[in-house]
Amino acid sequence: MKTLICLFAVLSLVFPAWGGNAFRVEDMQRLSRVGDPRVSPDGKSVAFTVTRSDIGKNLPVTNVWTIPAAGGDPQQLTFGEQGFNGDVRWSPDGRYLYFISTRVDKKRQIFRLAVNGGEAEQVTTVPTGVEAFVLSPDGKTIAITASVFPSCADMACNQRMAKERTDNPVKARVITEIPFRRWDTWVDGMRNHIFLIASEGGAAQDVTPGDVDSPIWTEGGTQEVAFSPDSREICFSRFVQNEALTGNSNLFVMPVRGGAAKAITTNKASDRTPLYSPDGRYIAYSASLRPMQESDLTRLFLYDRMTGEHKNVFEATDRSIDSYAWAPDSKSLYVSFEDRGQEPLARLDIDTLKVTQLVTTGTSGPADVSRDGTFLVFSKMDFSHPAELFRLNVPEAAGPPSSLTQMNSEALKDIEFGEVSSFTFAGWNGENVQAWQVKPPGFDANKKYPLLLLMHGGPENSWANLFHYRWNAQLFAAAGYVVIMPNFHGSSGFGLKFMDAIKGQWGGAPYEDQMKAVDAALTWPYIDATRVAAAGASYGGYMANWVEGHTDRFRTIVSHDGLYDLMTMLYSSDFVGGTQQEFKGTPWENPQALVNQAPATFASNFKTPMLIIHGEHDYRVDPSQGFAMFQVLQAKHVPSKLLVFEEENHWVLKPADSIFWYHNVLDWLDEWVKPERADYEKRLRASSGN
Numbered sequence: 020m021k022t023l024i025c026l027f028a029v030l031s032l033v034f035p036a037w038g039g040n041a042f043r044v045e046d047m048q049r050l051s052r053v054g055d056p057r058v059s060p061d062g063k064s065v066a067f068t069v070t071r072s073d074i075g076k077n078l079p080v081t082n083v084w085t086i087p088a089a090g091g092d093p094q095q096l097t098f099g100e101q102g103f104n105g106d107v108r109w110s111p112d113g114r115y116l117y118f119i120s121t122r123v124d125k126k127r128q129i130f131r132l133a134v135n136g137g138e139a140e141q142v143t144t145v146p147t148g149v150e151a152f153v154l155s156p157d158g159k160t161i162a163i164t165a166s167v168f169p170s171c172a173d174m175a176c177n178q179r180m181a182k183e184r185t186d187n188p189v190k191a192r193v194i195t196e197i198p199f200r201r202w203d204t205w206v207d208g209m210r211n212h213i214f215l216i217a218s219e220g221g222a223a224q225d226v227t228p229g230d231v232d233s234p235i236w237t238e239g240g241t242q243e244v245a246f247s248p249d250s251r252e253i254c255f256s257r258f259v260q261n262e263a264l265t266g267n268s269n270l271f272v273m274p275v276r277g278g279a280a281k282a283i284t285t286n287k288a289s290d291r292t293p294l295y296s297p298d299g300r301y302i303a304y305s306a307s308l309r310p311m312q313e314s315d316l317t318r319l320f321l322y323d324r325m326t327g328e329h330k331n332v333f334e335a336t337d338r339s340i341d342s343y344a345w346a347p348d349s350k351s352l353y354v355s356f357e358d359r360g361q362e363p364l365a366r367l368d369i370d371t372l373k374v375t376q377l378v379t380t381g382t383s384g385p386a387d388v389s390r391d392g393t394f395l396v397f398s399k400m401d402f403s404h405p406a407e408l409f410r411l412n413v414p415e416a417a418g419p420p421s422s423l424t425q426m427n428s429e430a431l432k433d434i435e436f437g438e439v440s441s442f443t444f445a446g447w448n449g450e451n452v453q454a455w456q457v458k459p460p461g462f463d464a465n466k467k468y469p470l471l472l473l474m475h476g477g478p479e480n481s482w483a484n485l486f487h488y489r490w491n492a493q494l495f496a497a498a499g500y501v502v503i504m505p506n507f508h509g510s511s512g513f514g515l516k517f518m519d520a521i522k523g524q525w526g527g528a529p530y531e532d533q534m535k536a537v538d539a540a541l542t543w544p545y546i547d548a549t550r551v552a553a554a555g556a557s558y559g560g561y562m563a564n565w566v567e568g569h570t571d572r573f574r575t576i577v578s579h580d581g582l583y584d585l586m587t588m589l590y591s592s593d594f595v596g597g598t599q600q601e602f603k604g605t606p607w608e609n610p611q612a613l614v615n616q617a618p619a620t621f622a623s624n625f626k627t628p629m630l631i632i633h634g635e636h637d638y639r640v641d642p643s644q645g646f647a648m649f650q651v652l653q654a655k656h657v658p659s660k661l662l663v664f665e666e667e668n669h670w671v672l673k674p675a676d677s678i679f680w681y682h683n684v685l686d687w688l689d690e691w692v693k694p695e696r697a698d699y700e701k702r703l704r705a706s707s708g709n
Contacts, residue, residue: 039435041460041497044681046434047488048072048674051426052079053406054384055105056396060113062389063088065396066096067408068105069426072674079674081105083118083132086424088389088396088410093424096132097139103127106151110218111158117142117218119149129161131218142220146178150211151242154218155250160275162244162253163214163223169230174214174223198263200593200638201236203668211236213244213255215275226253226273227280233257235268235291245293245302251275254283254293254302264596265311270304270322283322284329288315296349300324301369303352305340313597314479316515319343319354321369332372337514342385343367346414347392353413355383355397357512360441360453361484364397366414377411378420382485388413396423400486402457402493403436435460437496439484444539447508447520447528454505454536455482457492462545469550469692470540471500472573474507474533476557478525479518481510488677489670490556498685500552500692503540507532523603525558525616526565533562534570550692554684556580556632557640557669561618564648567629568621574699575691577684579632580640580669583648584619586610591641622651628658628703630687632680634667658706660687 052070059066065088070081081103086093097104102121109116116132123141127148132139143149143163151164171177184207192199192207199206211232214223227233234243234255244255252272257280260267270290271280283302284290287310294303302322307315319333319340333340333354341362342355352367354374362382366375384398384406395413399420400406405427409420437458446452459468473490475482482504492502506513508528509521520528533553541548553573555563560581567576582588586606589598598605604612614620629652633645645661652659662683664676671680691699 039460040433042434042436042493043497044494044678044685046430047491047494048074048678049430050405051430052488053408053424053426054398055107056387056398056408057107057109058088058387058389058394058396059109060111060390062391062393065387065408065423066107066109066116067424068107069095070105073101074674074678076101077673077675078102079672083107083116086408088394088423090410090421090423093426104130108152108154110154111156117152117154117161119152129163142218143216143223144174145214145223146174146181147209151240151244153242153244153246155246155275156248157250159218160246160250161216161218162246163216164211164234164244165214166209167212167225168208169210169212169228172225172228197261197595198593202238202593203634203636203638213253226277227255227257231257232262233271233280235262237291241292243291243293245295246275247295248297248299254295256291256293263594266594266596267310270302272302283327288312290320294343294345296345297347298349300349303343303345305343309600311596311600313594313601314477314511314518316518317341319352319367332367332369335372336374339511344386344388344395346388347390351414353377353386353388353395355385357481357483359512360455360481360506361512364411377413378409380484382483386411401484402439402455402486405431405486436493438462439492442539444535446505446532446535450508450517452505452507452532452536453513454503454539455484455492456540457496457502457504459496459499459501464545466545467547468499468501468545469552470537470546470548471495471502471688472533472537472551472553473502473504474553474555474559474562475504475510476555476559477511478509478521478529478558478561479511480558481506481512483512489672494681495685498689500688501540501543501546503536505533505536507536522601523612525561525602526569526618529562530565530569533566534572537572549696550574552576552688552692554579554688558582560640563629564618565621567627568618568624571626573627575628575630575688577630577632577687578645578648580634580637581631581644581648582618582640583644583651585613585617588640588644589613591643593638619647619651622655625652625655625657626703628691628706630660630662630684632662632664632684634664634669634671636666636668639669656707658691658703 056067064085066085070079082097084093104120107118119127120130129142130139145165153162167177168180213227216223254272256268258268270284273280288307290306292305305317309315317339321330338356343352363376364378364383381401386395386397388395398406399409408423410423411420437460440456443451495502552575554577556579560578563576563578564581631645631649633642649661
């Protein structure tokens with residue numbers, strides 16, 4: 020309660036009166052997170068998921084909904100009060116909805132719900148739970164992805180081994196290879212395998228046995244198994260070299276009735292996410308082309324099943340593909356991709372390779388196309404609007420998409436968001452750099468506002484025009500800050516050359532860009548040049564730590580899951596590949612390259628107050644990085660605080676944890692940014708003992 024009182028006091032001092040209410044931290048947890056639309060076979064309904072926060076239980080709750088495809092009132096189909104009900108799929112005849120639920124023993128299992136009514140029935144009883152599934156076009160078979168013990172030949176064996184591990188009083192891990200952790204989970208010698216099971220349930224057959232991941236694990240949880248249109252063949256991804264070192268995966272096909280898997284790609288980098296064309300001629304898939312790279316453009320390829328030819332159909336855009344869905348006539352694909360801070364939705368003609376943008380602003384999610392090809396449904400959001408579902412009539416696509424859901428209209432009816440704009444400045448090497456600005460709601464150009472620099476992670480990522488739940492610019496703006504978010508050299512969505520400019524100089528061009536973004540903002544008459552702060556996570560946390568050792572222009576800095584010592588961090592991460600390319604050196608070949616780019620090297624310059632945050636289950640950037648940064652600050656008597664989340668990973672996802680995170684970050688910023696300069700400097704001197 021004290022936090023809210025302090026926050027409202029600050030707001031009343033900074034803002035003039037305006038019509039709406041400020042967007043508060045708690046408001047965001049009242050929002051419905053809408054996604055995963057699926058058009059019914061008859062084109063009359065759309066199934067989708069809605070995730071809401073249970074703050075008391077500190078958990079998100081996801082349920083399945085439907086809405087008429089022509090618009091109308093949404094209807095809730097599942098009513099779980101905890102856990103997950105999602106990943107919904109229609110049966111080909113439209114009679115059933117298949118979905119994954121954690122309602123039994125908190126394990127992910129497939130359930131089937133009759134659309135005309137009744138209770139959902141459980142289809143699978145996989146001991147380790149179902150990671151993902153896909154339903155065959157004829158509706159007879161389900162392909163399941165599950166993590167299993169590679170020595171087991173059936174589910175009974177997996178269940179027995181899982182119980183033996185749980186019951187064993189000795190809790191020890193014997194590790195002989197990498198990766199032994201992924202993101203926030205220990206691998207524990209298990210592998211992803213594909214199981215085939217009848218759509219009504221029954222015995223599950225492991226069709227990719229062996230000590231190899233088939234399909235691959237992906238950070239984004241992409242669909243790595245696909246059925247051919249005649250339901251006779253599956254295509255899937257498989258790691259063919261060490262996942263943690265190279266990420267090299269190929270695509271394989273095999274008959275559903277059984278037989279040997281056949282490789283259809285031999286690329287030395289990553290081939291994944293296959294999708295058959297409706298006419299069965301092509302398999303679309305995504306691929307990167309540079310081996311052992313931490314980052315690369317993600318291309319879109321077509322594999323011709325008749326000729327064996329592979330065709331790169333997205334290279335000319337110089338952008339990374341994010342999603343793709345076939346048009347029913349197999350002549351085009353509907354794609355989404357990063358482009359200069361936006362995520363457009365476009366149609367790609369496979370003969371001419373012409374890309375026609377259909378939705379150009381904001382962030383568009385993957386499209387689902389009606390069976391007759393007359394419309395598609397997708398989610399869309401931007402800085403000031405959380406995701407909702409939209410319908411776009413095609414192929415003509417005359418006019419903007421129409422709104423299909425308004426799940427957040429009531430929660431946001433009295434909220435006023437700040438104005439969002441894009442600006443460009445001359446960055447490193449004199450090259451143009453794009454950035455976003457978000458002003459406080461009720462903005463008054465005659466007043467002075469503190470400036471907050473937000474630095475994105477990745478680093479080959481970007482600040483996209485989306486409603487970010489973990490780093491929501493509108494929440495920072497509502498607290499009284501003018502927020503800037505530069506897409507510095509190394510950011511994605513601006514071409515491969517721009518993205519590669521970061522390699523070998525993590526603290527070089529990106530740092531210069533972000534300081535020049537601040538310089539540009541300080542020319543605006545409404546910015547208080549004496550009140551400037553910076554914050555970032557992941558690579559943005561690295562940059563926060565780097566900034567700490569290279570300038571004292573900020574009142575305070577927030578570093579979330581930031582890298583401190585590159586020598587130790589890179590090989591304590593769950594992915595260690597690409598070090599040579601990303602930093603121009605490894606600890607045994609060119610250790611000085613890592614020393615030169617490590618924030619730890621510049622610890623003697625640390626003097627700016629810092630808030631350090633880390634998740635205990637962060638296996639991408641080990642928590643020791645945050646601990647070390649904090650302890651160095653403490654040893655140097657620099658005002659600092661360490662915030663550790665015991666149950667979070669690289670991200671803060673649980674609703675109550677998110678509220679706690681935002682209030683701590685905002686309170687820390689206000690504590691050091693809002694005082695008069697003399698009071699600020701007095702506090703600094705008191706902390707250092709001078």
